[in-house]
Amino acid sequence: MxxxxxxxxxxxxxxxxxxxxxxxxxxxxxxxxxxxxxxxxxxxxxxxxxxxxxxxxxxxxLDGYRTRLTGLTGDEAGTLFLAGMPGPAAELGLGSVLAAAELKLRASLPGELADRADRVRERFHLDAPGWFRGDEPTPYLSTVAEAVWSSRLLEVRYRRWKAPREVTRTLNPLGVVLKAGRWYLVASARERTTGYRVSNILEAEVLDAPAERPEGFDLAAFWQEWAERYERSVYRMTATVRMTEDALRLMAFVFPPEMSRTARDLAGEPGDDGWLCTTVPIESIKQGHVELLKLGADVEVLEPPELRERMAETARAMARTYLSTNATTASA
The missing domain is CATH 1.10.10.10 (Winged helix-like DNA-binding domain superfamily/Winged helix DNA-binding domain)
Incomplete structure (x- = not known):
């Protein structure tokens, strides 16, 4: 020790x-x-x-003194190879660099540590994207990475969710983040630092002008705070619902994390019929309607009235469709 x-x-x-x-x-x-x-x-x-x-x-x-002793343990050697992410590195344009670095590291390790690292790589694999998500096209990711690495300003044409849908920005790049298989650029513009989804960048050009990095800027700390604030800001409404215990358990698998987590935290005790009341955060009536339909007949919306009516209309339309189909099939 x-x-x-x-x-x-x-x-x-x-x-x-x-x-x-x-x-x-x-x-x-x-x-x-x-x-x-x-x-x-x-x-x-x-x-x-x-x-x-x-x-x-x-x-x-003393100036010039360096030790060749690294103190690298078997666990540390294995962890270094476990941390290698060939997919994301290739997307950043660093695939060959990562491969060369790992080769040099592997060659420099003594036999026992090299074998330990190889066993870790053979037995553990990191797959960053979430389930049921295809790859997002990010043609300008390597350009973004270049601007971040070289500390140069970046001019982008960006597609956003509100009007005007397309904007041009000169960004001060601070870092890139891989979140659940999605790439984000953390950058400042007009004294505001935020995250930009790289797949929404329509054009990008590294400018011949230096970027400024705020003193003491911590990318990991900023991202954690920004991501939590973003999640909270997205859900501007709530829905009061009745649902079965099975539906509450299912939410963790088919709903966004913030929605299922809040529903679990605010859930009341189930009654004798197995139903309970809870509150679910929603972005809008439309988004809440789409998400809550995933639970089928195991959920009933109580509030707001507009969402309850939309759910009821969908149920009536589905009943008409299926009852009509059954009648047609029976007559045939």
């Missing part, structure tokens, strides 16, 4: 340069006193590590 921590401390200084005892303690999840002891141990072992005093001080390695 301590040997691994010493290696981690050494690699932190090697990759990041000067770090304070508090910064090292936070990274290693130990006390500052433990960092003092570890630094002393590294110094005693001949590692050229020294401290700068004062408010701007910290520990650092």
């Amino acid at each position: 301590r040997a691994g921590r010493l290696v981690s401390l050494l690699l932190l200084l090697q990759t990041r340069g000067r770090m304070t005892a508090r910064e090292l303690a936070d990274e290693l999840e130990v006390s500052v006193r433990t960092v003092y002891r570890d630094v002393e141990s590294l110094g005693s072992a001949g590692v050229p590590i020294y401290a700068d005093r004062g408010p701007a001080g910290g520990y650092q390695l």
